[in-house]
Amino acid sequence: MAGKEKKESGLWEYSPAPESASIGKIAPKYGLFIDGKFIAPAKGRYFPSINPATEAKLSMIAEADAADVDKAVKAARKAFGSWSRLSASERGKYLYRIARMIQERAREFAVIETLDGGKPIRESRDIDIPLAAAHFFYYAGWADKLEYAFPNRKPKPIGVAGQIIPWNFPLLMAAWKIAPALAAGNTVVLKPAETTSLTALKLAELFSDCGLPPGVVNIVTGAGATGAALVNHKGIDKIAFTGSTDVGKIIQKAIAGTTKKSTLELGGKAANIIFEDATIDQAVEGIVNGIYFNQGHVCCAGSRLFVQESIHEEVVRKLKHRIKSLRVGDPMDKNTDVGAINSKAQLETIQKYVRLGKEEGAEIFQPSCNLPDKGFWCPPTLFTNVSQSHTIAREEIFGPVLAIQTFRTEAEVIAKANNTPFGLSAGVWTDKGSKIFNLTSKLRAGVVWANTYNKFDPVSPFGGYKESGFGREGGLHGILPYVQF
């Protein structure tokens, strides 16, 4: 209990409850998935993929260069002809089949996602994988109803989509991108993030098993250079990118002057706003879920908390009390709430911001927890006494670090919340409906949650304003970038 400063110890600790790692069948080496087959990369280069919780090597992943990307794009182009002419209901059937097979293999996908990315098995099992299947189910339903989605406009597919996805929700982001593209009759070349390629490659195996025609989806693995080769390839009709704002800007520059369409879902620095009339205990829970979910590796994470001054002390006390009960450690343990940081590089970035926060005068709080010796870890962290001009309140940290500020009036908090180059998401906590409507209409963010946070559903469009990008994924809006009229 916070008041007594007593460390939670020994009395009734949860015994380890590890999920079995052997459920995830990982090959020692993966090639590139091009034209329905796994093939070796042209230059024969491979790089390791490690488990960030143990630093042990999981597999060797092929590194695709421009020649490999060219091969993949050509395969996608060749497949586009027959795939786009396939009757829409047949395309829908493939998508339904993919969705069902993801459900059948959900446990294996969850285990591999957790081994490869470091997120708690509870999250990959309960959120990532079920949502990935849900996206395929949802867009499968649209495949033969596009005429009704865009009445009298005769929607046609665009062609070959180059899709680049991040490492925070590897399979889910693949599903967000692949499902609407295929439903609308496009073919795909997808590049997963270099630290988390495995579930995308398992998805490739699933595509083979379900008989998806060769070339409809191709997966090229590698780092930035592979992504650049994909973006710059002349045979690509559309780029869909989720990742950092910096890379988003590079992509914008690269495709300027071409006919390539694009959607970008970039960084965020969301304001989570809690008013004095909020249901405080539930709001505290939502704040915790908003920033510590997936170790804070969430572009829409509620990383800036604005607390009305009259409840500041109470909220901070309850937050501290709550994060003391979060369990940090082995992501494979079913009782783990906060897993491993995805990579060493990301951990260093987070540590840099934590250091800056302290140097610039904010007050840090971290619960004491026993972190494993190996692997990359950051305890849930919060900063009080934060100013709007502090670096930790301005830049995206992409880690479990919360910056807390106070406010007095609605006008003040709206101004502060919008005073950021980003505009992806926001949260509002109040028991008063009129206040919710006032704020949701004035906050410049693509998604605004009221009295909840980090809720995702395939039906609901997701995307940003300003430097958080443009275009929407999910819902009917999510098909729009993949059709032309």
Add this chain to the structure above:
Amino acid sequence: MTQRKISGIPATSPRIDQVGVEERCARFTSRSIKSTTKMQGLHMVLSMIDLTTLEGADTEGKIRQMCYKASHPHESIKGLPATAAVCVYPTMVGVAKKALQGTGVNVASVSTAFPSGQGPTEVKLADTKLALDFGADEIDMVISRGRFLQGEEQFVYDEIAMIKELCGKKARLKVILETGELGTLDRVRRASDIAIAAGADFIKTSTGKISPAATMPVTLVMLEAIRDHYFSTGEMVGMKPAGGISSAKSALHYLVMVKETLGEEWLNKDWFRFGASRLANDVIMQIAKQTTGNYQSGDYFSKD
């Protein structure tokens, strides 16, 4: 046990969002409780049970049997704790007291025109006095739900305070809110705050006579009221969900909830109880299963 301080009714109580509460409860049930944690938890649950019989048909013989069960839950498994208390009607307190002499098991008596609470205050006081005279260690009173729902909070508060005064140092007071009749979690929170302010040593969900009885969302809201009181005064109040918890598995989920909401100081019979009759046998069955590796038929466990 220090005496609870009494304060006035708080001006307002925090609002509760039911959706958020249910989500939090779902997280408690997804905790995986295995091996030593499970065994330790099962023993803890058994030691926190108020073994209860509150029937018109109760006989002295039945009470004596239940008292034996409370102090010797299952002879063939060594090292089982006794239950915390037995819970009976005031007229049975004398019998139970005698049967439990020297066992360390407390006798709790329901009172105040249990279960409806539909009686004049004088009758409620007399009812309680009778139970105390028979030697009850704990009093489980019901609040006047009708008066509470009419907005007469002061009346409810005064009744609790009067019963509390009567209990004095002789008995600890549990205040039953009968949450199944309160309708909303906002009212559950309000009633909790009133009961705590009036001096309740424990707040308790239900009589067990109506449905729904104890649920996880209701219990969480009450635990949060206890935690907020602790934060502002440093004073601990106990919690007793009662009715409807019949499986060991769900009892373990309640322990998870207590641990993560209040902390481990509350994980003992001084601060947390289960009001239940069937739960004890399921807990014993699970302990037997953990020990021997096999589930045994219900016929191997005494039902009394």
